[in-house]
Amino acid sequence: MNEQQQTLWEFMRQQSDKLAAQTLQHIGLTFISLIIAVLVGLPLGIWISRKKQFAGTILGMAGVLQTIPSIALLGFMIPLLGIGARPAIVALLLYALLPIIRNTYTGITGVDAAVKESALAMGMSKWQILFKVELPLAMPVILAGIRTATVINVGVATLASYIAAGGLGEFIFGGISLNNTNMILAGAIPAALLAILFDFLLSRLQNLHLKKVRTATATLPALLILLASLYFIPSAYGGKLTAGFTPEFMGRRDGNLGLQSKYGLKIHTIVISDAVMYKAAYENQLDVISGYSTDGRLKAYNLVVLNDDKRIFPPYYAAPIIREDALKRFPELEKTLNLLAGKIDDSVMTDLNYRTDYLHQSPEKVAEYFLASRELLKPSRNGNAGIVRIGSKIFGEQYILASMYTLLIKGYTDYDVVTKTGLGGTKICFDALINDQIDLYPEYTGTGLLAILQPSSKIVDSLTKNKNETFDYVQREFEAKFNIKWLEPIGFNNAYALMMREKQARQLNVKTISDLKRYLESK
Amino acid sequence: MITVEQLSKYFGAVKAVNGISFEVKEHETLVLLGTSGCGKTTTLKMINRLIEPTCGTIQIDGKNIFCQSPEILRRSIGYVLQNNGLFPHYTVAENIAIVPQLLKWDSKKIERRIDELIEKLHLSPDQLKAYPNELSGGQQQRVGLARALVADPPVLLMDEPFGALDNITRSKIHAEFKALDELKRKTIIMVTHDVQEAFGLGDRICLMDKGKIVQIGTPADLLFKPANHFVKDFLKEQRLQLEFRAVLVKDIWTLLPHTKKDVDAASLSADSDIWTGMEKFKYHQTDRLNIAYEHETRSVEFKQLITAFYQYQSNRAHE
Incomplete structure (x- = not known):
């Protein structure tokens, strides 16, 4: 991809709007949760410093919360609070609690007993002692706790983008999915700088002389509230519909960038992880999502694909490579693999994926069921004329295809088969093929074009209109560059797609992406 | 006047204070003396209700202290602690102003009162803006004393007030303490384990052991009429010096020879103790000191003073 050649600085300048919005969201998320954590943690810390018998239990519970992996904690939140800011804030708040409670407790119990006694002996009331003596004297320790919590929150807030709460995680995880280093850094560097900055500022506050702490303690809440309110600025504009796109989709030309440039689609967008996106659409929390056209959840959650009438999503026809x-080593192979050519269309593949992803049938069972229904299934010959090694990427559809090929090869030839399924991603799968670790795996034309060949954007634009041109191009180039052959396509096109709930699409009479745009622009 | 009757404090099965009764007269300094764990500090803290007694009554000027709220009670009782208990986040001036502010004095009045006190306590006005940790131990203790005295409470409670100071600073503060006119108007109860301090500062001493009072009386009573072996043993090690301290020149006046006034000699107050007299001989490198008492002045030699003291001592022992 040519974008990779641009410098980080150029990327950040180009994306400065998004970067600013994400940074503000990030700061906002961090401090909203921090304020709530202080509001909960401080009184709790004071309370257990009075009732020491509860200190162990409370600190233990806060400690356990701290040990829950952040992704898991965010995951627990979804059934309870759905997606978006609320679950993210609650999760962040739970992480921030321990350092605040613990340091409040330590700070208050650490106040010199002679000072407390003299305060009491001079006739101060319980509350006067708390506010005039204990809290001011414990403040450096409490501030240290708040400081720790802030740094933790800046870090964990990057994960908030998984559940559509925004923040710099959008760039970081988008960059990881897109293998775009600039994008990762554009998220990671500001996040790290925020952590360092807040750590530094709070350390200054902590080291102020005790006297000035009194003024600082007064300004701190105001400052926190100000920072927390930053979260609401970027999301201030609403919309008729809400879209949820994966971080990867956000950054792709054949994704959100294309939607904006080719369709001029302007929709209120939140970034969300693929794992919760479909369910969120089903539960009316999102209206439009970016998905894969053969994903089984399409069927499970009753979603429809919007027609890509301007063809920004390149075809992703699957074929064994x-x-x-x-x-040459296995002369029977090509003929056998082509048995599947043109046999599976989009809706069939969606149904098969639905069986594995949603009904939790095993890929082998699903493959067997399909081949039997098409009368392609033959009992294994238990041959030993050589071993074919089949690879697959790490998602359901690929497992199903690998299983089908296994059954076909065993049934129609005398070769034996080993499968190496679950190879991490395109790069890993393709490297395994090149380096003679596997003999074949199912690949998609779009991936071959964009992820492996990476031609200039002009060539990409000229090719993506037509499925045959794409296929011919990758077939030709793979042959020439890698000595790898694309066999005949299986039939379905597992491309990016925009989807909506079937019922809503019907009500709004939206069938294509252009329809969607018109609906959004109508009053 | 403070009246304590049948006061007890039990911590579980431990009888920290076990049914003690005593009285402190107006403007008197009573020292609670004893080893650690004898119940003296517990007794002191029950008087401003830092510790609530198990049973017994305490009255200050005839009023039962348990009838008013502890906060109000404490604002009328000065309290000085061993580790001064100054607020580290308050300046010296703010520390001294705590009680007046609780009593809602206006700031002019507070300022005037602070100025007055720091002069009496030999603190400099520029120290008012300093924080406690910028002061020496002796200065901190003076600020602690100023804080206790600022609202002019009739009663002052002191818990080992000079315990954290080095010997030199301590004796200096002792001298100031005795000279301070503010304190002469106070009814003071002071806790100490230091026998010298007890004898130096106390009008009367209340010697305690295992939660009970062993003997209560003037320093001379304890020295010359000890109630039992415990009292005798307790004072044994410093007995000689204590006796020099406990006996005043006027006590041995009748035993001094009838000599004429010496024009050249320095003078010694009849209210001084013998120890101070002896020091004065050394300090002035002199043979004679003039002592004036009851319209008569006698000129006394070091040897005559000592002889009279020993005579007094043996007279007391045979009373």
């Missing part, structure tokens, strides 16, 4: 030398 195989090394030439393997074809």
